[in-house]
Amino acid sequence: xxxxxxPPSASGTPGQRVTISCSGSSPNIGSNSVNxxxxxPGTAPKLLxxxxxxxxxxxxxxxxxxxxxxxxxxxxxxxxSEDEADYYCVAWDDNLNGPxxxxxxxxxxx
Amino acid sequence: EVQLxxxxxxxxxxxxxxxxxxxxxxxxxxxYAMSWVRQAPGKGLEWVSGISGSGRISFFADSVKGRFTIxxxxxxxxxxxxxxxxxxxxxxxxxxxxxxxxGSGSYGALDYWGRGTLVTVSS
Numbered sequence: 001x002x003x004x005x006x007p008p009s010a011s012g013t014p015g016q017r018v019t020i021s022c023s024g025s026s027p028n029i030g031s032n033s034v035n036x037x038x039x040x041p042g043t044a045p046k047l048l049x050x051x052x053x054x055x056x057x058x059x060x061x062x063x064x065x066x067x068x069x070x071x072x073x074x075x076x077x078x079x080x081s082e083d084e085a086d087y088y089c090v091a092w093d094d095n096l097n098g099p100x101x102x103x104x105x106x107x108x109x110x
Numbered sequence: 111e112v113q114l115x116x117x118x119x120x121x122x123x124x125x126x127x128x129x130x131x132x133x134x135x136x137x138x139x140x141x142y143a144m145s146w147v148r149q150a151p152g153k154g155l156e157w158v159s160g161i162s163g164s165g166r167i168s169f170f171a172d173s174v175k176g177r178f179t180i181x182x183x184x185x186x187x188x189x190x191x192x193x194x195x196x197x198x199x200x201x202x203x204x205x206x207x208x209x210x211x212x213g214s215g216s217y218g219a220l221d222y223w224g225r226g227t228l229v230t231v232s233s
Contacts, residue, residue, distance in 0.1 A: 045220075101155045101157060
């Protein structure tokens with residue numbers, strides 16, 4: 001059971017906009033920033049979003065992050081086949097004194 | 111170019127010990143916190159441990175606290191994870207990752223990752 005809750009799966013067709021949610025609580029998302037990763041099976045994770053809504057260089061603008069209260073979201077617009085991967089949110093937890101990951105969401109491009 | 115290369119993984123029996131190494135290059139190593147993150151077969155990501163750039167501050171997940179230690183050598187640009195009293199549930203690919211934040215680490219925003227090293231604990 002992960003501290004941060006994500007839907008296990010999401011899907012969309014090419015060109016669509018999809019969002020992936022991440023629900024937490026006061027000591028984690030409620031008090032700290034959220035980061036998002038993409039992981040293609042068999043490869044290392046890739047940082048997509050840091051500090052709730054900031055994109056590292058090289059991450060396309062069609063990916064965006066947001067946070068409100070104890071929840072966060074990752075939005076992917078103009079869905080492409082290459083977006084098919086697992087997505088994870090993570091935030092520092094003040095009670096556990098370390099970062100906690102969500103359980104991950106498998107995104108399928110139909 | 112930033113590169114992280116893990117080594118030291120392998121197969122061993124429960125109760126054993128193993129030391130993982132992560133050799134870093136392409137950035138000023140001492141300026142960045144480093145973390146270890148693991149992924150059990152078919153499962154999600156789990157942050158394991160992190161260490162500040164100076165090496166003076168470290169953090170551990172509850173699941174490994176008291177069994178694992180983390181250290182770094184800022185001359186050799188290497189971070190280590192010493193794993194003792196290993197259990198079957200420690201079986202995973204262990205990734206070394208560089209913190210995105212210069213100076214004080216965030217430990218959650220990790221911008222460069224190694225390819226990982228597999229640790230298998232089984233009797």
